């Protein structure tokens with residue numbers, strides 16, 4: 413088997429934008445015949461895949477209201493939730509040293525060494541007793557490739573489900589859909605586990621598989637580099653996080669005493685780029701004439717309601733008042 417030099421890197425940071433910046437930096441500076449095991453954790457974060465629609469995959473306004481962070485990663489695949497009960501691993505390797513089977517071997521052996529009967533699903537997941545405990549994804553750069561994944565150790569599953577639930581509105585969007593699974597925390601199978609125990613097991617299994625010392629990479633030195641600061645800005649930029657979401661169409665409707673109303677929005681980068689309003693109200697013209705007021709407005713019920721009201725500073729027709737209240741009340745958390 414090819415002899416490779418092994419490195420270990422452990423992040424002391426819990427900000428996903430810093431950790432993703434470090435990961436990308438490590439990838440672009442890989443030397444030949446080397447493999448790095450990078451271990452990292454994020455606090456209260458949803459991570460979407462490179463080609464996903466942010467609003468479709470994540471209740472973005474709920475997450476931000478509860479002080480969570482949404483980030484987009486480089487690799488493909490679906491949306492996952494991280495908190496400090498989740499551990500991430502990344503195997504970064506030069507093209508010749510990259511060997512997915514060996515990575516899985518490292519993980520499965522590590523799990524077994526701490527009493528967890530894990531197996532690889534054949535798709536991109538690791539399962540224990542038919543429940544997913546790890547989701548994996550991949551990226552190829554110039555200097556090498558990476559395979560990264562999550563490990564659910566003691567994650568708040570209620571929060572995970574809440575943030576990743578599908579939006580209530582009818583939504584048609586291109587982009588990659590997440591694949592919902594039944595998940596489990598490793599702690600359910602071995603109550604004495606902690607993040608540290610799992611980390612130690614993975615590091616030991618990595619060195620067992622690859623040999624070598626596992627030279628430490630100092631991430632605080634890497635953090636000082638200009639390139640990492642630039643990458644941090646990229647991962648923090650809303651045009652990276654939201655802007656790469658493919659456009660989508662969304663429809664919401666309601667029956668009022670005076671008639672039925674359906675609002676159809678075309679959404680680009682989070683704001684309404686086109687709006688159509690259909691209604692069977694007596695004063696259908698009034699309702700249809702509201703559409704231009706919603707163009708360019710961010711897709712949030714309360715902000716849309718404000719935009720409607722702004723256009724009737726003097727006397728607001730009853731229908732408009734009711735529509736604004738409905739948007740505010742039912743769709744404040746549209747996504």
Ligand SMILES: Nc1ncnc2c1ncn2[C@@H]1O[C@H](COP(=O)(O)OC(=O)CCCC[C@@H]2CCSS2)[C@@H](O)[C@H]1O
Nearest residue numbers: 459489490492493547548549560561562590591592593
């Ligand atoms: N943290 C975590 N771990 C495992 N599975 C999860 C997690 N959060 C959510 N899920 C479940 O996986 C599906 C999505 O599965 P899906 O297969 O669509 O996507 C993935 O697994 C992507 C893994 C990305 C790993 C990266 C590594 C470092 S940064 S993120 C979701 O709907 C939940 O049912």
